[in-house]
Amino acid sequence: MIDYLNILLYVQIALCVFCLYRIIRGPSIADRMVGIDIFGILVVGICAILSITTHKAFILDIGIAWIILSFIGTLTLAKYLSGKKLNE
Amino acid sequence: MRYIALFILAFIFWLLITMNISVANIIVGAVAALVTALIFGKHFIKDVIPFLQPQRYFWLIIYLIIFIWECIRANFDVAYRVLHPAMPIKPGIVKVKMSLKKNIAKTILANSITMTPGTISVDIIDDYIYVHWIYVSSEDPEKYSQKISGRFEKFIKKIFE
Amino acid sequence: MEYISFILICIGILFNFFGCIGLMRLPDVYNRLQSATKCVTLGTCSILLGVLFHYGFVEAGVKAIIAIPLLFFGATVAAHALVKGAYIFGVKLGDKSVKDDYKDVPKS
Numbered sequence: 001m002i003d004y005l006n007i008l009l010y011v012q013i014a015l016c017v018f019c020l021y022r023i024i025r026g027p028s029i030a031d032r033m034v035g036i037d038i039f040g041i042l043v044v045g046i047c048a049i050l051s052i053t054t055h056k057a058f059i060l061d062i063g064i065a066w067i068i069l070s071f072i073g074t075l076t077l078a079k080y081l082s083g084k085k086l087n088e
Numbered sequence: 089m090r091y092i093a094l095f096i097l098a099f100i101f102w103l104l105i106t107m108n109i110s111v112a113n114i115i116v117g118a119v120a121a122l123v124t125a126l127i128f129g130k131h132f133i134k135d136v137i138p139f140l141q142p143q144r145y146f147w148l149i150i151y152l153i154i155f156i157w158e159c160i161r162a163n164f165d166v167a168y169r170v171l172h173p174a175m176p177i178k179p180g181i182v183k184v185k186m187s188l189k190k191n192i193a194k195t196i197l198a199n200s201i202t203m204t205p206g207t208i209s210v211d212i213i214d215d216y217i218y219v220h221w222i223y224v225s226s227e228d229p230e231k232y233s234q235k236i237s238g239r240f241e242k243f244i245k246k247i248f249e
Numbered sequence: 250m251e252y253i254s255f256i257l258i259c260i261g262i263l264f265n266f267f268g269c270i271g272l273m274r275l276p277d278v279y280n281r282l283q284s285a286t287k288c289v290t291l292g293t294c295s296i297l298l299g300v301l302f303h304y305g306f307v308e309a310g311v312k313a314i315i316a317i318p319l320l321f322f323g324a325t326v327a328a329h330a331l332v333k334g335a336y337i338f339g340v341k342l343g344d345k346s347v348k349d350d351y352k353d354v355p356k357s
C-alpha cells in the first residue's frame with residue numbers, strides 16, 4: 001500500500017507543474033497570483049500524504065501552519081492588487 | 089461576554105491541537121487563550137447569546153448535509169465544463185438581492201455561494217451581493233436569485249438570526 | 250480501513266487534477282479561479298479525510314479533521330479577495346462573457 005501511496009505522492013507533486021506554468025506564463029499579474037494561491041493548497045495535500053508514507057504525525061502540523069500562512073499571503077497580495085496600503 | 093466566548097473557543101482549539109491533558113499544557117493553553125481573547129475580542133461576533141439555543145444546531149446539521157451535497161455536485165459540474173472539448177461557458181457578473189441583516193450571516197452566505205456550482209461571490213454592497221456566474225442561464229433577476237441563493241437563505245436565517 | 254483511506258486519497262488527487270486542467274484551459278482570471286478553488290479545495294479535503302481514516306481518532310487524525318474547516322474558510326475568503334482585487338486592478342472579463350452588473354457601482 002505504501003508503494004502505491006508513493007506513486008500518488010509523485011502525481012501530486014507533478015500537479016504543481018501546472019501551477020508553475022500558470023505562474024510563469026500568466027498574461028496578467030492576477031493570473032500569477034491565482035497560481036500562487038492554488039500552489040499553496042496543493043502543498044497541504046503533499047504534507048498530508050507524506051505524513052502517511054513516512055509514519056510521522058508532525059508533518060500534519062506543518063500542513064496546518066501552511067494553510068494559515070498561505071491564506072495570509074494571498075490576502076496581502078490581493079490587497080496589493082486593489083491598490084491599498086497595507087495598514088488600511 | 090464575547091471575550092469569554094472567544095476565550096473558550098481558543099482554549100478548546102488548543103486542547104484539540106495538542107491532545108495532551110497535563111497540568112503544564114493546560115496552564116500554557118489558558119494563558120495563550122487569554123492573550124488572544126484580550127487582543128482580538130473586539131473583532132468577534134457582537135452578541136453570542138442566541139448561539140446557546142439548541143435548535144440552531146439542529147438546523148446547522150441539516151444545512152451542512154445540503155451544503156456538502158452541493159459541494160460535490162459543484163465539483164462534477166466543473167469537471168464536466170473543463171473536460172468538454174468545446175468548453176460550454178457563458179460567464180457574467182449578476183446582482184442578487186438578499187434579505188439577511190447580520191454581518192456573520194452575510195459572510196456565511198457569501199462563503200456558501202463560493203462553494204456551490206458555477207458561482208463565486210465578488211462583493212457585498214448593502215443588500216445586494218455581486219456574483220460571478222460561469223453559465224448565465226436566465227435573464228430574469230427573480231429566477232436567478234432563487235437559483236443562486238434561495239436554497240441557503242432560509243436555513244441561514246434560521247441558524248444565525 | 251486502509252482501502253477506504255486509499256480510495257479517498259485517489260479521489261482527492263483526481264479532483265486536484267481536474268482543477269489544474271481548469272487552471273490551464275479556461276480563458277480568463279475569473280473562470281480559472283472558479284475551477285481551481287472549488288476542485289482543489291474539495292480534493293484536499295478528501296485527502297485529509299483519507300488521512301483521518303488511516304490514523305483513526307488519535308492525535309494525528311484529530312489534527313487532520315481540524316485542518317478541514319480551516320482550509321475551507323481560508324480558501325473561500327482568499328478567492329473572494331482575489332476576485333475583488335483583480336476587478337479593481339482592471340482585469341477585463343473575457344470575450345465570451347455576456348453580462349456585467351458590477352461595472353457601475355462605486356468600489357471601495
